Amino acid sequence: MTTVQTDLPDQLAQQAQALVRNGWAPDLNALVAEALRRYLESHTDALAENFIREDVKWGLHGRD
């Protein structure tokens, strides 16, 4: 495991802590890891590159 220290906006931290307190996540570490995992799933390197390549194709050869 890697330990990461980060600053969170107060409101974001409070929302996360409320989820933990209400039993929707085991603890803050698990919640942050899950949030990061979900973000990374929709922001992969390959995905970003594919989108840029689509843009290049559209930009240079599109019809609109």
Added chain:
Amino acid sequence: MDVTDDRALVITDAGPLIHLDELDCLDLLATFRRILVPEAVWREVECHRPQALLRADIKLERIGVDNPDPRVDTLARTFVLHTGEREALGLIEQFPDALFLTDDSAARLAAMALSVRVHGSIGMILRSLRLGQRSRKEVVQLLRDLPLRSTLFIKPSLLAEIISEIESPL
């Protein structure tokens, strides 16, 4: 392109407004008949790049979004979209032929799930060459300036590949 066509309408997320303005090429949006900026996107840009909203030569339309399609709400939650992105996709129901501009991968995935036409800032910059808004030399310079003048992140090797393609068209 026929700029009076209904398809010549764009709904934009905050990213392209900010990134294009950072590169001083927000005017590239002028080919669209209408440029719609959802309320939440407007507020986001106002916070991070207010000058992008003040260009006298670009008419941005600030537009509120009421009761977005439940599918949009579901996708927004699934892809953890920001309010601005959710509102932008919410406008698609009202303007189904509009182009959605975003530089966010998750927003783009959600847009694709809704069969929305979607592109980003890089596409707009290259489109300017096709439409004669910028010369080849100017587009290459814009791409070279991108890491220095804008907050749009792109892998250096991919950017170099694109620049090479523009400099040496087949």
